[in-house]
Amino acid sequence: MRSRNPVFSRRGFSRDNGYAGFNTAPQAGGPAVATQANPYAQPTGNPYAQNPYAQTDLGAPPQAPAATGRMTIDDVVLRTGSTLGVLIVTAALSWALLPVDDANIGKSYGIAIGAALIGMVLALVQSFKRTPTPALILAYAAFEGVFLGVVSSVVDNRIADGAAMQAVIGTMATFAAVLVAYKAGWIRVNRRFVGFVLAASLGFVVLMMVNMLFAVFGGGDGLGFRSGGLGILFGVIGVILGACFLALDFKQVEDGIAYGAPRNEAWFAAFGLTLTLVWLYLEFLRLIAILNSSD
Numbered sequence: 001m002r003s004r005n006p007v008f009s010r011r012g013f014s015r016d017n018g019y020a021g022f023n024t025a026p027q028a029g030g031p032a033v034a035t036q037a038n039p040y041a042q043p044t045g046n047p048y049a050q051n052p053y054a055q056t057d058l059g060a061p062p063q064a065p066a067a068t069g070r071m072t073i074d075d076v077v078l079r080t081g082s083t084l085g086v087l088i089v090t091a092a093l094s095w096a097l098l099p100v101d102d103a104n105i106g107k108s109y110g111i112a113i114g115a116a117l118i119g120m121v122l123a124l125v126q127s128f129k130r131t132p133t134p135a136l137i138l139a140y141a142a143f144e145g146v147f148l149g150v151v152s153s154v155v156d157n158r159i160a161d162g163a164a165m166q167a168v169i170g171t172m173a174t175f176a177a178v179l180v181a182y183k184a185g186w187i188r189v190n191r192r193f194v195g196f197v198l199a200a201s202l203g204f205v206v207l208m209m210v211n212m213l214f215a216v217f218g219g220g221d222g223l224g225f226r227s228g229g230l231g232i233l234f235g236v237i238g239v240i241l242g243a244c245f246l247a248l249d250f251k252q253v254e255d256g257i258a259y260g261a262p263r264n265e266a267w268f269a270a271f272g273l274t275l276t277l278v279w280l281y282l283e284f285l286r287l288i289a290i291l292n293s294s295d
Contacts, residue, residue, distance in 0.1 A: 087148070088145065207225060
């Protein structure tokens with residue numbers, strides 16, 4: 001089961017990823033053992049069966065996991081905190097050092113757009129790498145923070161006072177709510193759920209890209225998907241999709257820990273969660289800006 005995050009879908013904590021070179025087959029008189037499978041067949045066993053931390057002896061019950069070398073929830077929390085910490089620091093610095101008054105807003109916007117493009121490139125590079133690179137992930141967070149700092153300052157100072165804090169609270173509340181719902185079993189991440197979220201997110205992104213192209217070449221608000229009543233509707237849809245992405249991310253992290261993912265995979269988890277939280281924050285910020293501009 002794959003997450004919508006490119007990092008998880010490229011090399012994630014799932015049954016159908018690149019680690020799943022073995023299937024589990026029942027052995028007469030004994031528990032399931034690892035057997036070589038057709039690489040094109042649908043794997044059903046532990047995706048980390050080839051990981052030395054997840055192997056078991058043939059015909060013997062699973063051994064206790066190694067004390068070190070495997071990803072834990074503490075690893076995920078620590079690395080996610082580090083990534084978000086870098087993002088928050090650079091966002092605060094860009095807010096303080098890049099003015100958004102009439103005389104300087106053009107320059108600040110230029111720096112923000114440049115940082116966003118660099119961050120996007122770094123994110124794509126990391127997404128297609130087979131192993132996580134902490135320096136690359138932290139660099140992405142730093143450049144993304146510069147972009148978020150300028151955008152937040154513009155909205156907060158020129159459109160809606162306190163919008164940035166409201167967006168932060170909305171993002172944190174959504175994270176907490178989805179986590180509680182997921183742990184309580186109210187959200188079931190199955191193939192149908194994943195297919196629906198992926199299809200909905202694809203349609204959402206395509207519509208936003210079309211709207212952006214109309215805005216760039218036709219002027220104004222494009223097709224109106226990001227302003228007025230339609231803007232509010234699509235803002236709510238964006239928040240809902242972000243909440244669904246969080247559920248997918250939680251599932252991948254849970255599977256990674258259960259299947260014995262190597263410790264460095266926690267950086268992939270941190271990267272994927274950061275991508276989702278940035279998505280949620282921007283959707284909340286945009287929604288708040290639309291609501292205030294329509295007053």
